[in-house]
Amino acid sequence: xxxxxxxxxxxxANALTQAFGVDLTGKVIIDRxxxxxxxxxxxxxxxxxxxxxxxxxxxxxxxxxxxxVAVKSTDIAGPGFVNIHLHDAWLKQNVGxxxxxxxxxxxxxxxxxxxxxxxxxxxxxxxxxSTIIGDAIKRVLRAVGYNVIADNHLGDWGTQFGKLIVAxxxxxxxxxxxxxxxxxxxxxxxxFVDLEKEQKQALGKKLDGDEExxxxxxxxxxxxxxxxxxxxxxxxxxxxxVALWQKFIDVSMREFERVxxxxxxxxxxxxxxxxxxxxxxxxxxxxxxxxxxxESEGAIVVRFDKARDGEALAPLLVRxxxxxxxxxxxxxxxxxxxxxxxxxxxxxIVTDDRQQLHFRQFFAACKQLGVKASMEHVxxxxxxxxxxTISTRDGNLIGLEALxxxxxxxxxxxxxxxxxxxxDAETVEIGRVVGIAAVKYNxxxxxxxxxxxxxxxxxxxLTGNTAPYLQYAYARIASLIAKxxxxxxxxxxxxxxxxxxxxxxxxxxxxxxxxEQVALSSKPHMLCEYLYELAAQFSSFYGELxxxxxxxxxxxxxxxxxxxxxxxxxxGLELLGIGVLSRM
RNA sequence: GCGCCACUAGCUCAGUUGGAUUAGAGCGUCGGCCUCCGAAGCCGAAGGUCGCAGGUUCGAGCCCUGCGUGGCGCGCCA
Numbered sequence: 001x002x003x004x005x006x007x008x009x010x011x012x013a014n015a016l017t018q019a020f021g022v023d024l025t026g027k028v029i030i031d032r033x034x035x036x037x038x039x040x041x042x043x044x045x046x047x048x049x050x051x052x053x054x055x056x057x058x059x060x061x062x063x064x065x066x067x068x069v070a071v072k073s074t075d076i077a078g079p080g081f082v083n084i085h086l087h088d089a090w091l092k093q094n095v096g097x098x099x100x101x102x103x104x105x106x107x108x109x110x111x112x113x114x115x116x117x118x119x120x121x122x123x124x125x126x127x128x129x130s131t132i133i134g135d136a137i138k139r140v141l142r143a144v145g146y147n148v149i150a151d152n153h154l155g156d157w158g159t160q161f162g163k164l165i166v167a168x169x170x171x172x173x174x175x176x177x178x179x180x181x182x183x184x185x186x187x188x189x190x191x192f193v194d195l196e197k198e199q200k201q202a203l204g205k206k207l208d209g210d211e212e213x214x215x216x217x218x219x220x221x222x223x224x225x226x227x228x229x230x231x232x233x234x235x236x237x238x239x240x241x242v243a244l245w246q247k248f249i250d251v252s253m254r255e256f257e258r259v260x261x262x263x264x265x266x267x268x269x270x271x272x273x274x275x276x277x278x279x280x281x282x283x284x285x286x287x288x289x290x291x292x293x294x295e296s297e298g299a300i301v302v303r304f305d306k307a308r309d310g311e312a313l314a315p316l317l318v319r320x321x322x323x324x325x326x327x328x329x330x331x332x333x334x335x336x337x338x339x340x341x342x343x344x345x346x347x348x349i350v351t352d353d354r355q356q357l358h359f360r361q362f363f364a365a366c367k368q369l370g371v372k373a374s375m376e377h378v379x380x381x382x383x384x385x386x387x388x389t390i391s392t393r394d395g396n397l398i399g400l401e402a403l404x405x406x407x408x409x410x411x412x413x414x415x416x417x418x419x420x421x422x423x424d425a426e427t428v429e430i431g432r433v434v435g436i437a438a439v440k441y442n443x444x445x446x447x448x449x450x451x452x453x454x455x456x457x458x459x460x461x462l463t464g465n466t467a468p469y470l471q472y473a474y475a476r477i478a479s480l481i482a483k484x485x486x487x488x489x490x491x492x493x494x495x496x497x498x499x500x501x502x503x504x505x506x507x508x509x510x511x512x513x514x515x516e517q518v519a520l521s522s523k524p525h526m527l528c529e530y531l532y533e534l535a536a537q538f539s540s541f542y543g544e545l546x547x548x549x550x551x552x553x554x555x556x557x558x559x560x561x562x563x564x565x566x567x568x569x570x571x572g573l574e575l576l577g578i579g580v581l582s583r584m
Numbered sequence: 585g586c587g588c589c590a591c592u593a594g595c596u597c598a599g600u601u602g603g604a605u606u607a608g609a610g611c612g613u614c615g616g617c618c619u620c621c622g623a624a625g626c627c628g629a630a631g632g633u634c635g636c637a638g639g640u641u642c643g644a645g646c647c648c649u650g651c652g653u654g655g656c657g658c659g660c661c662a
Binding site for chain 1: 662
């Protein structure tokens with residue numbers, strides 16, 4: 001219905017512009033309403049600046065809007081609200097366009113960076129947020145016409161690789177590695193960190209008061225010195241170390257791919273941190289040349305000031321005093337690369353909210369370097385467990401695959417209970433689709449900025465506002481249509497228009513509006529909310545009215561509404577990365 | 585010390601970016617509905633000082649200020 005609200009908004013703005021001689025283009029917004037089909041609050045919003053009474057403006061709007069073919073009547077209510085009632089005939093005629101989306105992204109390229117797991121660490125339940133939310137945003141942006149580049153910015157570089165190489169050579173358990181390489185790598189890493197801590201304590205606490213020398217080789221724990229040496233060799237291209245590093249990446253990617261396949265998540269490119277290695281020195285040089293970076297205590301930093309950058313941010317470190325680079329350097333290099341290579345007008349990066357400061361810093365630096373693209377940090381709240389923060393150290397990781405396994409298992413049990421006619425193979429397939437959907441929807445349906453506390457029962461719930469509810473509505477519709485075919489009823493023009501049918505129609509027509517809002521705000525939960533309301537509206541309609549057992553003309557119309565609902569549900573769920581089933 | 589995010593029903597969350605005398609869902613609780621298109625469902629009930637106090641205006645759960653609680657950040661990790 002976006003097209004209609006836009007038309008009405010334009011019409012209203014033109015009328016006011018003509019009446020008062022002030023250009024008000026774009027100032028009249030048409031909203032949904034509980035009291036009417038649509039409403040307009042512009043009269044009150046604009047009254048003050050025009051020095052007119054809201055009533056006066058409302059009179060103009062009422063007259064202008066009433067002339068549109070879709071509008072049956074208009075009236076003024078309260079302090080100056082304009083209520084708009086639409087013709088039933090118009091709604092019936094236009095409901096078939098519910099699935100068409102304005103291509104607001106046409107001609108634009110957006111790069112979206114999500115998932116981005118760390119190599120050599122298993123994916124656990126917290127990784128699902130970036131992965132699932134990012135993938136849904138990607139699908140929505142594509143649906144509204146953007147050329148989308150989905151980029152998995154792997155954590156495949158950095159100091160941890162020196163540690164891993166040392167630990168691998170010292171303590172590798174071959175058998176464990178061949179059975180589950182990533183778990184073994186995690187064990188090795190933890191073992192290293194434990195030893196490092198031990199040695200540090202043995203060295204005494206004098207390091208605290210002597211920060212100047214902390215980086216000096218002499219005072220660091222021996223094991224850490226070894227790791228640093230291996231890291232330097234790796235960075236210099238030492239064959240053996242590079243081979244090991246590549247091996248870590250390969251085994252990790254194999255595991256990631258397995259998870260992505262189960263989740264139906266995909267990327268266009270996988271450009272990890274290491275991809276930008278050869279661009280870091282020149283990035284720092286560029287910052288220096290532009291006068292944006294300066295030396296400070298041996299390091300190179302970018303400073304910000306309120307007048308130029310809009311806020312007084314802490315400095316961003318781009319080169320350590322030992323010459324090494326940091327992830328801020330990589331991020332800036334990545335931004336420049338993405339803008340140049342793809343000529344992207346939007347860059348979206350999906351990470352948890354702890355990194356907000358970092359993103360504001362590096363976005364500000366990019367702006368100073370002339371990046372014109374819209375840079376958006378799409379952040380989400382951290383996931384925690386009821387007993388506290390998820391941490392590798394505490395060993396309370398819940399593996400992502402374990403979660404998916406359990407989800408499928410529970411959904412399979414329920415599928416068997418609910419539908420005895422299904423074969424075992426069907427039950428397993430349904431359990432798979434429904435279980436994965438439940439996990440995804442659980443994450444997608446909450447505003448991404450809220451902190452979530454993970455519990456099995458919530459994450460795997462199958463009733464109420466969940467994916468299975470939506471899938472169930474779809475399955476019933478599929479069943480209806482099949483029965484309609486048997487009975488010789490096929491979808492046709494809407495004949496009757498009971499209140500529930502009208503409400504369902506209005507809901508269907510809101511689809512394009514919601515999708516556009518998600519594309520602009522990167523908040524998929526709005527689509528979840530909408531689909532849930534749509535399914536609920538359908539369920540009411542279905543409970544209240546007979547579809548196939550009404551008069552033929554009425555049946556055809558109701559079947560059409562059901563079919564459109566099914567189409568929108570399937571399309572909406574597809575945009576969330578969730579599948580549907582015709583039987584469950 | 586500075587900054588970011590949150591605070592809405594017993595619990596988990598929405599609230600269309602400032603709109604309408606009844607602030608909405610789900611779970612849980614209580615009560616109805618399978619002889620009739622799929623009960624993973626439908627209908628109804630109970631449940632609220634929107635963290636607290638001020639402010640802005642025609643109008644505030646939403647914006648501003650202060651405070652409280654929780655979580656997370658703040659130069660050589662990512």
